[in-house]
Amino acid sequence: MSTCSSMQNSGSFSLDRASPFTLTGANIFVLLGCSTTSPVFDPSEDLCDTGSGTRVCSGLYSCKGITGIGLPQNAPTSTCCVYDSLMGVGSGYSLDLPKLQCSSYTSIYEFGDEGDPMKWKFGISLQYNDSYYTPACKDCETSGGLCGFAGLDGSFSCICRDGVNATTNCFGHAYTWSGAWEPKIQTKTIIGGSGHYHMVTAPFL
Incomplete structure (x- = not known):
C-alpha cells in the first residue's frame, strides 16, 4: 500500500464478505494516478469526494513518494479520487484498479496532524464481524x-x-x-x- 514516503503501482484489493472481518468506518480510501476517463469520475456514479477529498489529494500529491507511481510532485489532483466506502465500487468490498483505470490506492484510517501527510496513519482498519463473536x-x-x-x-x-x-x-x-x-x-x-x-x-x- 502506498504511503506518503513510498508509493508504488499496486494490485487490486478485495475483502470477501464471508470473511470474519468487515471494514470499519474509519477508512478513507484514495485512488491515485487515475485516468481522466476512469469511471470513478462519472457524474452519475458520484464516487469521489470533491470537498474534503481535495485536501487529502493535494496532501498526498505533495509527497515525494508520488513519483513512484509516475506522477510529478504536486501533480494536478484531477487524477485523484477520495471516498469513504468501498460499497458500490464492486461486489463486496473490492477495488479493481485496472477496471477503475487507476495505478495505485491507499487508505488512511487516522489523520493525526491533518495538514502533514507524513503523520497520517496508512492502512485498512478492520473489525471482527458479529458472526465471529462466538x-x-x-x-x-x-x-x-x-x-x-x-x-x-x-x-x-x-x-x-x-x-x-x-x-x-x-x-x-x-x-x-x-x-x-x-x-x-x-x-x-x-x-x-x-x-x-x-x-x-x-x-x-
Missing part, C-alpha cells in the same frame, strides 16, 4: 485473552498475555500476570501489493 471468543475474553486466528487453516485461537495461543481460553496462564488487566484490542492491518492481508492484534496495557 461463545468461544467470549470465553476467551473472559479469561483475559484476545480472540484471533492461528495456523495455516486460520482456526480459532485464544491469544494469552504470556504469549501462549490456547485453543479455548487463558485460564491456567494467569500465573505470569500481575495486577488487574482489562484487554483493549488494537488491530492493525497491512495490505500487500497482492491484496493479501495480515492481521496483527496486540493488547494495550
Whole structure:
C-alpha cells in the first residue's frame, strides 16, 4: 500500500464478505494516478469526494513518494479520487484498479496532524464481524485473552498475555500476570501489493 514516503503501482484489493472481518468506518480510501476517463469520475456514479477529498489529494500529491507511481510532485489532483466506502465500487468490498483505470490506492484510517501527510496513519482498519463473536471468543475474553486466528487453516485461537495461543481460553496462564488487566484490542492491518492481508492484534496495557 502506498504511503506518503513510498508509493508504488499496486494490485487490486478485495475483502470477501464471508470473511470474519468487515471494514470499519474509519477508512478513507484514495485512488491515485487515475485516468481522466476512469469511471470513478462519472457524474452519475458520484464516487469521489470533491470537498474534503481535495485536501487529502493535494496532501498526498505533495509527497515525494508520488513519483513512484509516475506522477510529478504536486501533480494536478484531477487524477485523484477520495471516498469513504468501498460499497458500490464492486461486489463486496473490492477495488479493481485496472477496471477503475487507476495505478495505485491507499487508505488512511487516522489523520493525526491533518495538514502533514507524513503523520497520517496508512492502512485498512478492520473489525471482527458479529458472526465471529462466538461463545468461544467470549470465553476467551473472559479469561483475559484476545480472540484471533492461528495456523495455516486460520482456526480459532485464544491469544494469552504470556504469549501462549490456547485453543479455548487463558485460564491456567494467569500465573505470569500481575495486577488487574482489562484487554483493549488494537488491530492493525497491512495490505500487500497482492491484496493479501495480515492481521496483527496486540493488547494495550
